[in-house]
Amino acid sequence: MTYPAMLRYLLFFSLLLGTTATWAGIVRGKITDPKGEPLAFANVAVRGSATSSASNEQGNYQLRLEAGAYEIVYQYVGFKPRVEKLTVAGGDTATVLNVTLTPENYNLGEVLIRASDRDPAYAIVQHAIDWRKYHRAEVAAFTARMYIKSIIRLTDVPGKIMGLVKVGPDIKPGVVYLSESLSDMSFRQPGKIQERMISSRVSGSSKGFSFNRASKSFNFYDNLLQSGFSERGFVSPVAQNAMQFYRYELVGTSVQNGITINKIRVTPRHRIDPAFSGFIYIAEDGTWRLHSLDLSLDSNSGIEYVDKLRVEILYAPAPATRRPGLFSRRK
Structure with missing residues (x-):
């Protein structure tokens, strides 16, 4: 038996396309939804x-920029x-620039589905699977500076561990581990x-060392992903054999x-399948x-x-110029 806990990762990439000698100003603010609730880990990009950058758990963000005119893009999954x-x-x-983001409206048009038909999602996912190898090999090389923030939060504390060992009063719900790395x-x-x-x-330890590793981040274009919290791997929703493990709607x-x-x-098709639950968003591009x-x-x-382990990823094009013909589609 383990303490009920929630783990969330904050990871963003900053491609090293140049260096800046001085910073002239700060842009900061808070990102919320229409109800005023903070949007934690929203992406903020120039x-x-x-x-x-990214917002923290309270929805606050900060950017350091040279003097000049900018367009700031705020994004959050969904x-x-x-x-x-x-x-x-x-x-x-x-x-100071506070921003309110509104939920995207995903409308289901008039789709006639007979009892014998598969949900239209299966055809869309099959296209994504067909293009998986292309996207996996799309970038030949890159260099990035990466910031990772890991948070472990206890949502509840049992009176005893495995019914035997009494839990001390110093262990309380809340953040029990917070690390940052660059x-x-x-x-x-x-x-x-x-x-x-x-x-x-x-946090809270002057000698503590973060075990964050950017190279251990998930790549959902791989067939199998390692969570770090199980010896078994987990099947990506767009893996080559994903339809054996998933239902799509x-x-x-x-x-x-x-x-x-x-x-x-x-x-998951079955309760104990090594598969994720939630939502994937696929672009018809x-x-x-x-x-x-x-x-x-x-569990x-x-x-x-x-x-519970939750993964939220928002993909965006890197600010680089692609040479025509550099990549070709592969299956």
């Missing part, structure tokens, strides 16, 4: 650059992206990764920047790429130490 234009003044200045990572096909940790910090569609985004509910994910694993999945 359009056309490698500069990005919500409409929002773009704000602003000008950062020179000198040691601060610009590292440089380089990647080159096929799967060659090098990572150098620049700094790490564990088209919840609805939305149009973003002229591209149709399909919201699809995924559930000609390559059927993953747009975003909101997935979770629980039925076979994870240990925590009751």
